[in-house]
Amino acid sequence: MTTSSKRWKRSLFIVSFILPTFLFFGVFTIYPVIQALQKSLYDWSGMSENSTFIGLDNFKEMLQDPIIWRSVGNDYFLVAGKVIGIMCLATLFAVALTRFKLRGSGFFRAIFFIPNVISVVVIGVLWNFIYNPQIGFLNAFLSLFTEKKVDITWLGFPKHTIWMLLPPTIWAGIGFYMILMIAAIVNIPASYYEAANIDGAGQWEQFRHITLPLIWEQIKVSIINIVITTLNGSFVIVQLMTNGGQPDNTTQVMGSYLYRMAFQQYHFGYGAAIGVLILVVSLATTLLLQRIMRQETIEMQ
Amino acid sequence: MAIKNPVAKTIVWLILLLWSVAVLYPLIWTLLDALKNNEQFFLNMPWALPKLPLLWSNFSYVWSKYNFSTYFLNSIVVTTGSTLLGMILSAMTAYVLARYAFKGGKLLFTLYISSMMIPFALALIPLFFLLNDLHMVNTRIGLILVYASLNLPFGIFLLVGFYKTLPKEIEEAAVMDGTSHYGTFFRIMLPLSQPGLITVLITSMLNNWNEYFLGVVLTNDPGKYTLPIGLAVMQAEMQYRVEWGPLFAGLLVTMVPTLIVYIVFQRQIANGITAGAVK
Numbered sequence: 001m002t003t004s005s006k007r008w009k010r011s012l013f014i015v016s017f018i019l020p021t022f023l024f025f026g027v028f029t030i031y032p033v034i035q036a037l038q039k040s041l042y043d044w045s046g047m048s049e050n051s052t053f054i055g056l057d058n059f060k061e062m063l064q065d066p067i068i069w070r071s072v073g074n075d076y077f078l079v080a081g082k083v084i085g086i087m088c089l090a091t092l093f094a095v096a097l098t099r100f101k102l103r104g105s106g107f108f109r110a111i112f113f114i115p116n117v118i119s120v121v122v123i124g125v126l127w128n129f130i131y132n133p134q135i136g137f138l139n140a141f142l143s144l145f146t147e148k149k150v151d152i153t154w155l156g157f158p159k160h161t162i163w164m165l166l167p168p169t170i171w172a173g174i175g176f177y178m179i180l181m182i183a184a185i186v187n188i189p190a191s192y193y194e195a196a197n198i199d200g201a202g203q204w205e206q207f208r209h210i211t212l213p214l215i216w217e218q219i220k221v222s223i224i225n226i227v228i229t230t231l232n233g234s235f236v237i238v239q240l241m242t243n244g245g246q247p248d249n250t251t252q253v254m255g256s257y258l259y260r261m262a263f264q265q266y267h268f269g270y271g272a273a274i275g276v277l278i279l280v281v282s283l284a285t286t287l288l289l290q291r292i293m294r295q296e297t298i299e300m301q
Numbered sequence: 302m303a304i305k306n307p308v309a310k311t312i313v314w315l316i317l318l319l320w321s322v323a324v325l326y327p328l329i330w331t332l333l334d335a336l337k338n339n340e341q342f343f344l345n346m347p348w349a350l351p352k353l354p355l356l357w358s359n360f361s362y363v364w365s366k367y368n369f370s371t372y373f374l375n376s377i378v379v380t381t382g383s384t385l386l387g388m389i390l391s392a393m394t395a396y397v398l399a400r401y402a403f404k405g406g407k408l409l410f411t412l413y414i415s416s417m418m419i420p421f422a423l424a425l426i427p428l429f430f431l432l433n434d435l436h437m438v439n440t441r442i443g444l445i446l447v448y449a450s451l452n453l454p455f456g457i458f459l460l461v462g463f464y465k466t467l468p469k470e471i472e473e474a475a476v477m478d479g480t481s482h483y484g485t486f487f488r489i490m491l492p493l494s495q496p497g498l499i500t501v502l503i504t505s506m507l508n509n510w511n512e513y514f515l516g517v518v519l520t521n522d523p524g525k526y527t528l529p530i531g532l533a534v535m536q537a538e539m540q541y542r543v544e545w546g547p548l549f550a551g552l553l554v555t556m557v558p559t560l561i562v563y564i565v566f567q568r569q570i571a572n573g574i575t576a577g578a579v580k
Contacts, residue, residue: 100313
């Protein structure tokens, strides 16, 4: 076999293995993303003939739209609540299940991950029943301690209903991040802890000076992952639990507002612009967090 | 070092126990409530055990009256199709990216990986119109193609990492024997990468089975709903027609398959998480 035919065969192999995936990815991911960026500059009701270029008008309209601002606020509220709730509990569980050498660690680990394999739809429906005013678990439980039957409409507060979306999302998220932390902690050389023991360092000091700095990288990745998945996916829980932003748009998030604008009110251009907003907010937050958390790593070392 | 203080140890243990209950109880509750009728929901406490005779008929009721048989079949077809397609396409590209140096290879890898940072909500509207143009809205093949594409970045990322860990000598020996590039891949490397493939398979499978966001936009024909979409629609209908027992039965039908997969493939799922995070 000659060298050139060998080369040709090699190139053919590479192309035949790269191209199908790339074409597929191009059609179903890259093309829609580019289209979204482009369509955000149009006034578009869905029909191709009703599509007018309007420059940045969709984005200017957003500045005037109070629901957009509220959606961004709600998304950040969920991000902040989830980051705090999930990271605290996931880290606590991970440390408890590795460093404390408790009985039943494997059992707890297996149990805690279960919510992560369940569809968010199932979680939403399930928690709707926990909150249900007439037959729900929460009111029935509280009624045990009161004379009168409790009948709070948990998902109908005029202002703070968004708070009620935190427990289900934290409940559902912990296991995944706990597994991440556990993997990181298990990788820390045992000799570090042995040396600390000889120095007489307690559990808290060991956590503060050994565990935390050495799993900081995983904490960073986890926080950023929570940010991205929340900004992208908070739509589902809102759609299922508060009927797409009820009451009165107070639980609207960017994703649910996009869905409503585009697929219920046929403002597809405006919807696409909300999509771009989600992208920008998500990337900006990620970059900002990476900066902040990098500085902290240096401080700790 | 184990915790020495017995009080602290007990407290931690109690917290863990409490959280276990918080996780397990809603699931047990789902099973119990799937066996009740409306009367029991309204008159008894939510944690009351279902009365005899247990209403197993709630399951056959959602299965036939609420079309869960159709949703279940759609979920099976869509999940199987998209998972396998995504895995094959990921494996081919990942192998070449990991083992062959060529112009643009690194750039391509970066492109796939960085696409994980893009919220797919952005692509929602154009995807709908793309599928509409291809006459694939309300089709299972439409969902299969879209879900498979969503699986690619993670699959490629994980498998590139996996192929890089396999020793180079195996391929070199194959080349010496005159095996073609294709033969090396299909007969030697693909079987060797089985652990990585299983991790990708299970992770994608769970994601595709549970997917709702894109599915709800890309299908509006009940005949093409997957389980999560059908379940959400059923819940919305409860405003007009109250049938709590069957709704809980529907919850179980939707989640039991993923729970079984979890019990069987626990380790592979954990591998997928940890591999995906070491960026």
